[in-house]
Amino acid sequence: MFGGDTLYELRCSLQLAELEREGGFSPHVSPFTAVSDLGHLLSRAGFNTLTVDTDEIQVNYPGLFEVMEDLQGMGESNCSWNRKPLLHRDTMLAAAAIYQEMYGNSDGSVPATFQIFYMIGWKFHESQARPTQRGSATVSFGDLAKIDGLLSRGKK
Numbered sequence: 686m687f688g689g690d691t692l693y694e695l696r697c698s699l700q701l702a703e704l705e706r707e708g709g710f711s712p713h714v715s716p717f718t719a720v721s722d723l724g725h726l727l728s729r730a731g732f733n734t735l736t737v738d739t740d741e742i743q744v745n746y747p748g749l750f751e752v753m754e755d756l757q758g759m760g761e762s763n764c765s766w767n768r769k770p771l772l773h774r775d776t777m778l779a780a781a782a783i784y785q786e787m788y789g790n791s792d793g794s795v796p797a798t799f800q801i802f803y804m805i806g807w808k809f810h811e812s813q814a815r816p817t818q819r820g821s822a823t824v825s826f827g828d829l830a831k832i833d834g835l836l837s838r839g840k841k
Contacts (some may be wrong), residue, residue, distance in 0.1 A: 688800030702780035711769035732806025749781040
């Protein structure tokens, strides 16, 4: 699942260009979720022992238009109902220039950052063993250091 910081370069460039050219802006990149929201959703669904990991992947493209073409090919067009249906040509060209100026690499390419969330949650079942009470252990982890000595005595 894509995380909230996905495509921040594209979002920022489009917002700045639209603000400059049209006097306001509308979201043109689909909203993504925050990691804290995922944890809350899994918890409310009855899962416990939650783990949410995050990874960032940066892909370099020749320019803004190639980023948008790739997103369209992935089926990641903006799904917001209240979005503005189109961007004017001069706004798109300004966004491409802003993207290149603010985030461009030395070789002329531009990065697109994808934040990916991996999540897992468990629900206990009656058939599963339950964890024992805290402090109910009969052996200390400190005794594990002595196990080599006990094993070597047994071999003699």
